[in-house]
Amino acid sequence: MKNQDLNINKEYKYGFTTDIESIRAPKGLNEDTIKFISNIKKEPKWMLDWRLTAYNRLQSLKEPNWQKPKYPKINYQDLYYYSAPKSASEKPKSLEEIDPKILETYKKLGIPLVEQQRLNGIAVDAVFDSVSVATTFKDELTKKGIIFCSISEAIQKHPDLVKKYLGSVIPLSDHYFATLNSAVFTDGSFVYIPPNTRCPMELSTYFRINASETGQFERTLIIADKGSYVSYLEGCTAPMRDENQLHAANVELIALDDAEIKYSTVQNWYPGDKNGVGGIYNFVTKRGACRGKNSKISWTQVETGSAITWKYPSCILQGDNSVGEFYSIAITNNYQKADTGTKMIHLGKNTKSKIISKGISAGNADNTYRGLVDINKKATNSRNYTQCDSLLMGNKCGAHTVPYIKNKNSTSTIEHEATTTKINEEQLYYCNQRGLDQEEAVSLIVNGFCKEVLQQLPMEFAVEAQKLVAISLEGSVG
Amino acid sequence: MLKITNLKATINEKLILKGLDLNIKPGEVHAIMGPNGSGKSTLANVLSGKNGYEIEGEISFNGMDLNDLKIEERAQKGIFLAFQYPLEIPGVNTNNFLRTSLNSVRKARGEKELDTLTFLKLIKEKAKELNIDEKFLSRQLNVGFSGGEKKKNEILQMKLLEPKLSILDETDSGLDIDALRIVADGVNSYKNKENAFLIITHYQRLLDYIKPDFIHVLSAGKIIKTGNADLGEQLEKTGYANLS
Ligand SMILES: Nc1ncnc2c1ncn2[C@@H]1O[C@H](COP(=O)(O)OP(=O)(O)OP(=O)(O)O)[C@@H](O)[C@H]1O
Ligand SMILES: [Mg+2]
Numbered sequence: 130m131k132n133q134d135l136n137i138n139k140e141y142k143y144g145f146t147t148d149i150e151s152i153r154a155p156k157g158l159n160e161d162t163i164k165f166i167s168n169i170k171k172e173p174k175w176m177l178d179w180r181l182t183a184y185n186r187l188q189s190l191k192e193p194n195w196q197k198p199k200y201p202k203i204n205y206q207d208l209y210y211y212s213a214p215k216s217a218s219e220k221p222k223s224l225e226e227i228d229p230k231i232l233e234t235y236k237k238l239g240i241p242l243v244e245q246q247r248l249n250g251i252a253v254d255a256v257f258d259s260v261s262v263a264t265t266f267k268d269e270l271t272k273k274g275i276i277f278c279s280i281s282e283a284i285q286k287h288p289d290l291v292k293k294y295l296g297s298v299i300p301l302s303d304h305y306f307a308t309l310n311s312a313v314f315t316d317g318s319f320v321y322i323p324p325n326t327r328c329p330m331e332l333s334t335y336f337r338i339n340a341s342e343t344g345q346f347e348r349t350l351i352i353a354d355k356g357s358y359v360s361y362l363e364g365c366t367a368p369m370r371d372e373n374q375l376h377a378a379n380v381e382l383i384a385l386d387d388a389e390i391k392y393s394t395v396q397n398w399y400p401g402d403k404n405g406v407g408g409i410y411n412f413v414t415k416r417g418a419c420r421g422k423n424s425k426i427s428w429t430q431v432e433t434g435s436a437i438t439w440k441y442p443s444c445i446l447q448g449d450n451s452v453g454e455f456y457s458i459a460i461t462n463n464y465q466k467a468d469t470g471t472k473m474i475h476l477g478k479n480t481k482s483k484i485i486s487k488g489i490s491a492g493n494a495d496n497t498y499r500g501l502v503d504i505n506k507k508a509t510n511s512r513n514y515t516q517c518d519s520l521l522m523g524n525k526c527g528a529h530t531v532p533y534i535k536n537k538n539s540t541s542t543i544e545h546e547a548t549t550t551k552i553n554e555e556q557l558y559y560c561n562q563r564g565l566d567q568e569e570a571v572s573l574i575v576n577g578f579c580k581e582v583l584q585q586l587p588m589e590f591a592v593e594a595q596k597l598v599a600i601s602l603e604g605s606v607g
Numbered sequence: 608m609l610k611i612t613n614l615k616a617t618i619n620e621k622l623i624l625k626g627l628d629l630n631i632k633p634g635e636v637h638a639i640m641g642p643n644g645s646g647k648s649t650l651a652n653v654l655s656g657k658n659g660y661e662i663e664g665e666i667s668f669n670g671m672d673l674n675d676l677k678i679e680e681r682a683q684k685g686i687f688l689a690f691q692y693p694l695e696i697p698g699v700n701t702n703n704f705l706r707t708s709l710n711s712v713r714k715a716r717g718e719k720e721l722d723t724l725t726f727l728k729l730i731k732e733k734a735k736e737l738n739i740d741e742k743f744l745s746r747q748l749n750v751g752f753s754g755g756e757k758k759k760n761e762i763l764q765m766k767l768l769e770p771k772l773s774i775l776d777e778t779d780s781g782l783d784i785d786a787l788r789i790v791a792d793g794v795n796s797y798k799n800k801e802n803a804f805l806i807i808t809h810y811q812r813l814l815d816y817i818k819p820d821f822i823h824v825l826s827a828g829k830i831i832k833t834g835n836a837d838l839g840e841q842l843e844k845t846g847y848a849n850l851s
Pocket of ligand 2: 691
């Protein structure tokens with residue numbers, strides 16, 4: 130009788146475009162494009178050589194296709210690999226010099242960059258298409274010896290750190306998309322926390338795709354030196370377009386002795402429309418190395434956007450007693466697809482890992498958890514705990530759990546739990562009968578389901594994420 | 608308060624309620640009895656606004672045409688249904704659910720929403736009256752509750768939301784002797800001149816505790832007999848077969 134109420138779909142809130150003049154590299158993937166990128170960023174020769182090496186390796190690599198979501202062949206020669214607002218080609222010295230249109234864009238996205246309106250206690254690096262347009266709170270961080278800047282700036286100003294760590298977690302020829310990124314990456318964030326320093330505020334990067342027919346190849350490198358701590362958050366949005374756009378990022382984290390990195394993602398790329406037209410292909414390689422003893426890396430991700438999400442934020446637990454954690458919420462609605470999970474590679478002794486994955490599927494969507502727990506022969510007394518829960522809404526969506534387990538050490542233990550539940554009309558009816566409207570009911574049920582993961586987010590973002598979770602599922606029951 | 612005129616309800620092309628009239632005034636307790644499958648739960652569902660029914664006829668509630676209102680609007684306006692089979696909602700904390708629910712209803716009534724502390728104090732009091740252990744309130748909603756515990760939880764919600772019309776669908780089924788008395792006391796203590804009850808039951812023993820003003824017999828989608836409290840005892844002896 131009131132079924133039509135169930136089908137209202139809120140428009141994607143961030144789907145606007147900014148009309149801005151931009152500089153682009155000519156279309157196509159070739160050495161000239163790479164030289165163009167390197168040149169416009171005024172990179173040193175070693176960086177260009179590194180990119181070209183990656184490009185050469187790429188020639189011998191094939192696009193993987195073992196993942197569940199299949200996608201039409203991408204024509205890599207028909208993409209732009211660099212697009213930047215003209216006004217940002219010479220990086221403005223101060224925020225006052227930033228193109229007002231860009232400032233307006235970030236304001237609309239809820240990320241005000243100008244001094245008076247900045248988010249409290251959160252330093253932001255804003256990446257617009259292929260360039261970082263602003264980084265806030267830089268001075269305050271510099272006083273503590275913390276480096277937080279765009280990777281382009283780091284390549285020029287901190288070459289030793291970049292040379293030492295770039296590609297040290299994700300090797301040049303790791304796999305197709307990671308290698309592609311190494312060849313053509315444009316911008317992203319760089320973080321270095323000096324020894325025994327606790328970063329006094331949240332660091333965050335906000336990625337925005339604006340230009341059409343453009344791939345975004347972001348590169349982020351975070352190094353936490355001995356005894357340091359940092360919490361980092363990334364957010365992403367893109368305009369609504371009926372073409373599919375590729376986002377192939379590489380993120381590398383390095384935690385030295387006794388250091389801790391907490392990396393949170395709220396991914397809200399344009400998911401495509403109700404019929405599955407358009408949306409971002411989010412093919413991302415994220416990997417952290419717990420290189421030092423007692424180090425810890427914790428990934429938290431809330432994945433609500435993108436047409437296809439394909440990523441496995443992983444931890445290599447090299448240091449003895451190191452800890453890796455992965456907390457994930459992956460929501461797919463309409464025709465969205467996600468194949469996500471993590472890899473926990475236990476190398477050091479007494480290493481611990483914990484995986485909490487919550488997959489939510491609605492509409493015609495498909496959601497796969499894929500994870501690897503690999504305990505090496507030498508990783509004595511190591512432990513893993515994995516919990517994968519799936520929530521289905523309606524009858525046309527799918528959820529799959531694919532855990533790979535390799536335990537080569539008899540003193541180590543691996544525990545795995547998995548559940549699948551379904552929200553049905555009866556449950557919603559029950560909530561409605563108690564006075565909750567459809568939106569409140571879905572939000573209550575879903576947030577209850579992902580509570581453990583939401584709790585991991587920095588406070589400032591937890592509330593936003595909760596709302597986002599509810600919004601992405603609107604119109605999904607019926 | 609509630610006036611039902613010639614109500615017909617069809618689901619999946621099957622006519623279930625076949626022309627039903629019922630008039631409930633504030634302060635009254637009406638009981639509905641009748642054989643399995645006669646349409647008692649259907650009536651409760653239709654009154655609550657559940658989706659999927661084709662409705663003919665009129666239902667007016669305090670002057671409003673109920674057919675125009677969504678499920679949650681009816682709830683906010685004071686219609687409460689204690690489910691024959693309360694739903695389990697994994698992951699949702701009972702307290703949190705009850706508070707969200709109460710606040711939605713309060714908001715609709717133009718009352719201030721309750722903060723967590725005030726709410727907790729209130730819910731603890733109400734739980735105590737129904738002899739419900741506080742521990743239930745921090746568990747997932749109805750998950751793993753025994754049949755009787757679920758039913759008590761329904762009555763707890765009723766007392767919390769303070770509805771005008773409470774429809775109890777076989778709340779007595781599955782209750783042990785003590786729980787039955789507690790639930791009945793709960794209902795009696797909430798009963799006043801302003802609110803009304805529609806109690807669906809198969810057994811006279813509930814009506815021994817909660818004395819109805821009217822008993823209706825529903826059979827094959829129609830009310831075939833209406834009487835006072837004595838009708839229950841008579842039915843207990845003779846069954847439904849001899850009525851027509
Ligand atoms: N969705 C449906 N599709 C088809 N028939 C239905 C549907 N829901 C209920 N019915 C039928 O409607 C009739 C009335 O059901 P209802 O649940 O209202 O009975 P009841 O009087 O509450 O019975 P009980 O005393 O067993 O609880 C039954 O024959 C039932 O099978
Ligand atoms: Mg029934």
